[in-house]
Amino acid sequence: MTFSELGLSADLVSAIQKLAYSHPYPVQLEAIPAILQKNDVLGIAQTGSGKTAAYVLPILESLQGKSINKSRSIPILILVPTRELAAQVFEVIQTFNTSIQRKAKSIAVYGGVSINPQMMKLNGTDILVATPGRLLDLLSKNAISLAQLETLVLDEADKVLNLGFKEEVDEILSRLPSKRQNILFSATMEDSVLTLIDKLLKNPVRIEIKPEEITPDLIEQTAYLVSTEKKGPLLRHLIQTNKWEQVLIFTSSKRVADNLTTKLIKHGIQAMAFHGDKSQGGRTEALKQFKAGKLRVLVATDLAGRGIDIKELPIVVNFELPRSPKDYIHRIGRTGRAGSAGSAFSLITEEERHHWKVIQKKMKRWVELIETEKMDF
Template identity: 75%
Template sequence: MNFSDLGLSPILVKAVQEANYETPYPIQIEAIPAILQKRDLLGLAQTGSGKTASYILPILEELQKKEVNKSRSVPVLVIVPTRELAAQVEEVVRLFSKYLPRKVKSAAVFGGVSINPQMMKLNGTDILVATPGRLLDLISKNAISISELTTLVLDEADKVLSLGFKMEVDEILNRLPKQRQNILFSATMDEAVEGLIGKLLKNPVKIEIQTEEVTPDLIAQTAYLVDPERKGPLLRYLIQEGNWQQVLVFVSSKRTADNLTGKLNKHGIQTMALHGDKSQGARTEALKQFKAGKLRVLVATDLAARGIDIEALPYVVNYELPRSPKDYIHRIGRTGRAGVEGEAISLITEEDSHHWKVIQKKMKRWVELVDSDNLDF
């Protein structure tokens, strides 16, 4: 199966191929034709399943049939939970739309930065990618209108709701026209998401991508048993001894992120932190340098890392384990993509042992546990 078999025009397929998307992922094979048929869609899939392209590509195809937008009324709205994901999705729009004869204008809007520059660039926007709070701010200032929207995408719906945006989402939905296409993606199905699905979707096409399909065997997993006070030295040893470059390190708190970043930099390992207390400029710069391979280590909290999508990321380190097995799979799924092998390393203390067993049981895979006492660091 090729992208050209999914109903996409040759000029759009050209951009896809140039971006090294060789064959479509399972979710793209099912979602693209359904969206082109104007069906509502429910996609249950983890990050890394290829869901962004699965809705951006058919939306770009459909926009080619419409006149150039010259107003502040946006036809396509993508709601996302975080600033990083907003920037990431808008980057995908730009990547795939560059050869299209009917130019597509896109914009990403989010809080944490001045609203005025965002307001000034919104006229004529075809695809608006937005976090809920900033979208409502812009609507209240008459900078944008969603009253004539034709397509709504709610991406990572579970995260949007878990971050406390339910009231904002309800207000947004109340402002939308009744006749529209609705597309919803979520990694999990809890009561809140089910309620939103019932309110939003009409006779949807349902696509569910199993976890195993987005955690390929291309990810080599290793765990190290280590005393809590020796975690930092062990991480430095692994990075330096293995000459690791482009290492994404996950931690559980902003404080740990800052402390670990300081210690790594002190030992000559170029590192930046990514978390919610950083300014948008600092977060954007950290991601830019890391993606370009100019930054050796990026230390991130789970929420801040939602928008990190690097095709050939070689190393992911769980400096601290996440609370749930699903979050673990989400973390390690940042590597081992697009046919490129990757490594996932976890630092396990005695206190983590039971939780680590639960994670392995849930993902149905046992990971070699190396005793770090046998290493010379």
């Protein structure tokens, strides 16, 4: 089935074709018609499945033919857990927005930056992409109104709740009109998410995209057994010998991310750290350079890494293993995105060996552990 058969207008289909999207991903096949028909939607899908476009496209379609919004009343709200995801969703909206007649005014608002410039841009907004805390700040200042809200999207609902935003979400929901369309996407169905679903959705169309449909088989995984003190030299050897030009490296802490970045730069490898202690401006600039191919290495922690969505990212490295197998899948899923091949490398110490076995067992895939003791690097 093609995008034109899903009920999208010629303008949007043309925009999709310009981006070289040939066919809809599974989540888009199911979500786009359901959202266009104004159904509530429950989507169980991970990042990389095409879910952002699955709700952005029908939302843009719904605005075609409508008069220009000239007030501070928001018709469409997209609630997300992190600043990086807010910027990513906004970027997707802008990408499709360029080719349609009735262009949607979209704003992304989040904490960590001054609220005043955001407030000045809000008048006439069609689509507001917001993190919970900053949205409540704007509401407290009467900068916007949600009284006429038509559509609510809650993206990565499990992350919203895991990051401690339950009270904020409850407060936001209490301010919304009872009659509205609700769209919820989540990678997992934890108890807290199930409770929110019961509260939020009415007879939803349920869409489930299994994780194995998204990434693992497309990712070539390699693991090295290496001592802690030799991890850095091995990593530099891999980057330089293989001439990697775009590498995303995951660490378990901000301190390790900063130290590793410093050492890479010292050895002539262009790198920047990407974590919660960095300023929003610094994080935005690092991600912008990395996406544009102007930055060779981005060193990220797990929380910051959740907002990184880069088309055809070739290499991901686990400098340290994450705590859970689920986080490991999420990390390596930054590559091998929705149809593209990718490679993931993990540097395993003897102390991490048992945990590596646990990850493989959960993943249901065994990766040969390469000894490095006799390697020259």
